[in-house]
Amino acid sequence: MNDIDFTLRPFRKGDEPSLAANINSRKIDRYTINIPYPYKPENARQWVALNVKEDRKKLPGMRNFVIDVEGKVIGSVGLSGIRTAHRAEIGYWLATKYWGRGITTAAVEMVTAYAFKELGLRRVYAYVVPANKASVGVLKNCGYEYEGLIRKHSMKHGKPHDVLLFAKTR
């Protein structure tokens, strides 16, 4: 169980400084594919603006939630590649100082429930690099099942990486 009071909410204007400060870590960059590093103020500005726009859509292509502690962005859980009433990919990160306290497990559980109940999806899946034991731990905690190793699936810095595929269905 996590011992921190957090809320999940949409991104909003004003999130840029805490987003940029907390996501800009080599330890987060190491296991993620699509997050810029170093993370610049401009990256935060664009990401918040994109999410504010996306959240206004009735049929979103993605839904990203802030893990909020005292009004600050300390992490995020998001659904991307949403196919209406069918499937989406889940992704997440958390500021390093909060690691190991069950926060992401609790947040991923909530967003998975949202995907099934509110968006009506049938399948939520995640790609994880094999060395990322904490992420595998989160997915297993949340009832995701291992489906296989996908060879050379993700490209990072011009190099292909194998990933593990996990999914939960209903």
Ligand SMILES: CC(C)(COP(=O)(O)OP(=O)(O)OC[C@H]1O[C@@H](n2cnc3c(N)ncnc32)[C@H](O)[C@@H]1OP(=O)(O)O)[C@@H](O)C(=O)NCCC(=O)NCCS
């Ligand atoms: C992945 C990440 C979000 C996990 O956040 P977290 O809040 O610390 O995760 P939790 O505390 O909810 O759970 C992690 C689980 O993995 C386990 N774990 C952590 N490190 C581990 C390790 N080295 N070996 C085995 N298990 C490990 C924990 O013990 C815990 O399981 P438990 O509840 O059975 O004890 C965080 O490490 C992160 O931001 N990493 C960088 C970004 C990233 O990897 N994103 C996901 C890309 S797929």
